Every structure is written in structure tokens, then in C-alpha cells.
Amino acid sequence: MIGQSTGPFFRWDWVFSHLDLVWEKVVEHLVLTGVALGVGMALSLVLSVLALRWRRTYTPITWVTGALYSIPSLALFAFLVPITGFTLLTAEIGLVSYTLLILIRNIVAGIDGIDPAVRESAIGMGYGRRRLFLEIELPLALPVIIAGLRIAAVTTIGLVTVTALIGQGGVGFFILRGLSRFFSTEIVLGTALSVILAVSVDLALVLVERALSPWARRRASA
């Protein structure tokens, strides 16, 4: 940036001339995020069902996922590299690990928070365990679960940028390249894109929640 320091901090023309690349990286970023959230959610659902069924497993499960969460992101990826190399798998294992704690905590809290009278009347009417979980408990826990998913999504989108250091990266590609080339435009671009993606996905999830829970907003008219 010795040559760059007198130049503009952010060059729009560069961005516009590289829109294909920008698009490619944005898509890559979203794919990385989507896979991590998908796998994370699936795993969390399984672990949550376990924790809800056998209460004693909840503490060890939160302990392990909590320990994973507290490992600094660079270190977690670094632990994995000697095992799975500089691959997509390494990135995804790391990203998924970070989603587990918040998702499991919210799924369990969401289901625990359901009015016990609803559960009692459902069982009393003849609901079996599986249909009870799928038709009654999950839908009612949805607002809390999506709240957790939003936090997980925003966190993951930020973390995807770090995966640039192990060869993946999404928009983190721009941040890393901008850093190594002393090109501030790319650094700003990468960071801004990450923020925009995070805010957009958060908003999209809010809309999804509204669409899936029309009942949560109705109130008795006077």
C-alpha cells in the first residue's frame, strides 16, 4: 500500500469490472454457509431429540459443543488441517462445529418452553410420540429455533471468511488477497460483502419465521 496510500481507499471501478468474480465468491460463500447450517441443523436436531429423551445426556452434550465453540476459529481449523487437509471438508467440519451449541440450546429451550397443557391434551387425545414431536412440539418451538438459527447463520457467515486461510473462503478470498497485495479495495469489498450477506440472511430468516408461524401474531380482538 506504499504506492496505494496516496490512492483512493475504495475503487468502485475495480469492483464493477470484476462482477463475475464477485458473484462467484458470493455464491461460494452462500454454499459454504448453507451446507454448514444444513448439516449443523440436522445434527443438532438429532442431538436435541437425544437430550430431550434422556435428560442426563444434555449436560455432556452442551459441555462438548460448548468446548468446541470456545476454541478460537483459527485454532479449530488448524487442528483439522493435519487430519483432513486444506479441503472443503475441513472448512465444513469447523463451521458445523460452531453451530451446534447455539442450535441445540435453542431447540431444547424451544421445546421445553411449550405450554405443558398443550402437551398433556395432545397425549390425552391419543398423539403418539413421533407425531407429537413433528406436528405439535417442533412447530410450536419454531420461533425459538429460528432465533437460534439466525445467530448461527450470522456467526457462520463471518467464520466462512476465515476459511480463506485454508483454501476456501467465499468473500474471504477478497480479504485475503487484498491483504497480501496491499489492495484496500478488496479488503473493504470482502468485509462489506460479508456484512451484507449476514444482514440479508438474517432478514430472510425473519421473514421465513413470520411465514411459518402466522398464529404467533394473532391476538384477541376487543
Added chain:
Amino acid sequence: MPDPMIRLQGVTKVFPGMEHPAVGGLSLDIDEGEIVMLVGPSGCGKTTTLKMINRLVEPSGGTITVAGADITSMAAHELRRGIGYVIQQIGLFPHRTIADNIATVPRLLGWERARIAARIDELITLVDLEPGMKDRYPAELSGGQRQRVGVARALAADPPVLLMDEPFGAVDPIVRGRLQDELLDLQARVRKTIVFVTHDMDEAIKLGDRVAVLNVGGILEQYAPPAEILRDPANAFVEGFLGSDRGIKRLSLIPVSEVDLERGPVVGLDESAADARIAMERYGVDWVGIADGERLLGWVPAEDVSDPLSALRPRPFMTRLGLRSSLREALDTVITSHTRVAPVFDGDRFVGMLTADSIGREVTE
């Protein structure tokens, strides 16, 4: 005698860690089409007993048969789909519309959509809800409306048996009275076998065909129609549970129509002030009622009585009783009104009056 709809034989429940059984060897027969009330103090096991019938609580011992079949002979969830269940907090599914809530058991049983839709409409009318409520969510309804939906939901698959666990406990007394009346109306139409748990003896007397008074540990102290329990309580415990106003409670079972009514100090518009004074003296009161044919217009205090009677402005009677009102309501009216009488009407037609004396005569008979 046909077999009882529900039969409990030596039913016992011991909860883990508890010294004494919650229910110890209870035997009870419930016939088809009757409302049986389970009453008793806390700890008497009434709710536990109710929940054993649909296996929300598994009995530790004894047998329970419903419609001739042992309840343990089928899967629990199948049993429950054939028994209606209503609880105090109702437990409507907040994420489903009223229609979907009511359709719960029919859906679980796999009815076709058309049949379910027809049944929903039927039930909404049956429990006196507006058809427009079908697509609302529970959060949009009042407490009383939600109670009605709860009952409709329990009746949806037309189960022969209905279990109710203090269903009206969470609403205010006025709504509760109304819901109780509606339940009796409903029962007159659908004739279900209902097992109803309550801690309120008045509710038990009002609703029950038979009342089972339970003591702590599920001990059955008395099982009989309410009039019999009021007349001859089996022991000191039952007497204590009935309360000291047992005589007055009996009055709530007797409708006004079964009692001889008097005309009371009432004169027609065609009569004179002198006739009015004679009537007042005969009854020993300081007021006279004015009637226009069969319409009772009201009453006038003695000092205001003058000719012509048609020029007077009678005050309305505070409470007007119908033929189905109970003697207890009549007594309440008699005590609280200025006139010390309870006028009885058949629609708008004035039929007669009850005084403290006429009511008292009924109690001693």
C-alpha cells in the same frame, strides 16, 4: 342390567418414592350415559383416578375396563383416541386454527376430509360458537370460547366416554355457571358417559347423576345420586365435605316448578286501592304487586297506593325466576329483595310467588 360403560376394580396407584398409595383399591362402576362426579379434598386421588382411565397414569394394580374391554389390551394412544379428554387449561394448539384443533382426533383416526369438515360444522353449532370462528386462532378467543372449543375437540370423534378434569376451574363464576348449564344441555342431546373431576361440591351436586366422594388415598366414602348424599351423608367425612349449609344445598336440586306457588299480594289494574290494602293485610306486607292480566308490572309501597291503580308507577321486581330456577335461587331472591318474595314467570306470564315460608315448607318435607 346392561354392563357398566366403565368399570374400575381394585384399582391402585403407588407413585415411586411415596409411602402411601395415591389410590388404594378403588372399585367403581359407571353406567352408560350418566355423569359421574369425582369429588374430594386434595390428595384424594380423583385426578389420578381419572387419568388412569385413559392411561395417562398407568395403574399399579387392579383392572379398568371401558366398554367391556380391558384398557391394557390395546395401545395407549389407540385407547385415548376413543376417549374424549378435557383439562382445566384446555391446551388448545396455538399454532392451529379452531377448525384444525377440533379436527385433531378425526385426523389421527384417518377420516376423509369431507367427513371431518362436516363434523367440524356440526360441533361448532353444538357448542354454540359462531361458524366464523373456524379459521381463527386460539389466541384470538376469549376464555369461555376456548373452553367450548375444548369440549368440541373432545367430542369430535364421537367418543362414548368423556373425561373432564376440573374443566371450568379457570373461568370466573358467571361464565362457569353458564358453561355448566351448557354442559347439561349438551348432555341432554348427546348422552355421553362423562367422568368429571371437581373439588367444588356445588358443581358436583349440580352436574352429577351420581357423585363419588373420595377421601385421601382414593378411599370411596359414598357413591350415590346427589339428592341421596345430601339427605343421608354416609359418615362424618362426607357430611363435613358437604358443608354446614347442606339443607340449602338441597334446595338447589329442587326446581321451582315442583312447588306450589301462591298468587301473593297482587291486585289487577281493574281492582281498587281498597282491594290492594286488603291484600297487603292478608299477607302482612307493606307493599302490593300490580298486574295487568297475566303481566306482572311491578310493586308499589303501601304509602303510594291510591286510586286509580292504573295511574301508579310500579317498581320492577329485582329478580324474576323461571320455572326451571331452583329453590335455592328463590331463597336468595327472597332474602335479598325488598319485597321478600320471589316472583315466578313462565316466559312473560306471571305464575305465582314464593315466600320464605313456602320455601321452608319444602325443606322440611
Added chain:
Amino acid sequence: MIDFLGEVVRWLVETWDGLVLTQPGGAVIDQGFRSGYVWRIWEHVQVSGAALLAATLIALPLGAYFGHTGKGGFAVVSVVNIGRALPSFGIVALALPITIGLADALPFISSGLGFLPTFVALFALALPPIFTNTYAGVQGVNPETVEAARGMGVTEGRILREVELPIASPVILAGIRVSAVQVVATAPLGALVAYGGLGRYIIDGFAIRDDVQIFAGALLVAGLSVITELLFSWVERRVVPHGIRPATSREVRRAAA
């Protein structure tokens, strides 16, 4: 697997006072004390501590002021939301052109690389948790307690210092702890802007594909992170005024006797 772990252990044993590199030709070079992890840990703690201290000096008074006056609630919520959406990698990277620009403009700043950008980035990251927790803590003090003090004639400044801050201290200290852990966890990225610290091993390890160095570096980073968390939790417990701490059952029984 076992061999690998054995090599990691050997690396840890050897490298405390200097990183030893084996050249392809067989020559062994010791890079000196400052390449060992004792020094690196010092670098790591240095930049983290400086950032945390600076952030506390700014965010705590700000949060306390806003919490006391009750204004700015919306700003707090926005800070939390934005803070979560900003990628820490981006912050560190962004600090570089900023500090290089500063170094060019200001003669007393010798270099825009290394310590400065790392410090600036970590400082920015440390602000939100301290600010929001202090705000929430001070704002959450029972308004009746504050009213009582005001009614007795205590000045606003003293109310803040002697009533609200002590009562809010558990929440404030929790915020500082969260901030500290976050800072220590992100400091490794300083290696990308030419700083030292434990991140050096991971970043350099990536470059030369040295699995042992990568893994050992990760262990050190994770270890330091855990120690930071434990240390600050311990401080939290000790520093909170006695009356504010939730009583243990033993204390309650003793008091009742």
C-alpha cells in the same frame, strides 16, 4: 497418529525458547528466542491486554453514562447486531490500510504493520461486549435504589460511582471477560498483518505445510484461550462486592442460625 502426537509433544518441549527449522539441505537453524512460544505468548498477551485496557477505558465510561441516563437503548441494540455481523478477519484486514495510512501521515508512528493494526482491530472488537454489558448492568440497577440515593441528596456522579457501578459490577465484569476471551481468540489473526503472537505458528505452518507446527500452534492458542476464560472468571468471582454475590446455601443457613 501416535507418532504425530509424539512429534507435537516434542515440538512443544523444544520450541519454548526458539523455533528450530530444518532446511531441505539438512541444516538446522534456530531462529532465536523471539521465535519461541514463550516470547510469542508475551506478544500475544501484550497486544490483547493493551486492546482490552484501551477498550475498557473507553467503553466502560460510555456504557455507564448511557446506562445511567437511560438514553441510547437503540444504539446499544444496533451495536450488538452490527458487532455480530462484522467478520473478525475483515476487521483485522481493514485495520492494515488504516494504520499504514496513519503511519504515512504521522511521523511518530514508525510502522503501519505488526502491532498497530492488530491493536486497532482488537480494540474495535473489544468495545461492543464491554459497552453493552456496562449499559445493561447500570441500566438494570433497581430504580428504587437509585431513587432512594437521589432522594438522600447524593449527586448524580456519586450515584453512578458508588451505587450503580458496584451493583452492576457482576454484569460489567462478565462483559470484560467475554471481551477478553474474544480478543485473545482473534489475536492469532494478527499474524496476517505481520504481527507475532501464537498465530504466527499457525499461519506460517499453513504456508510451509508443517502439520506439526500447525497442530502445536493450535494447541497453544486454544490453551491460552481457556486460561484467559478461567482467569477472568476467577477475577469476576473475587472482585464482586460481597453483598451482591448470590448467597450460597451455606451462608444462608449460617445467617439463619
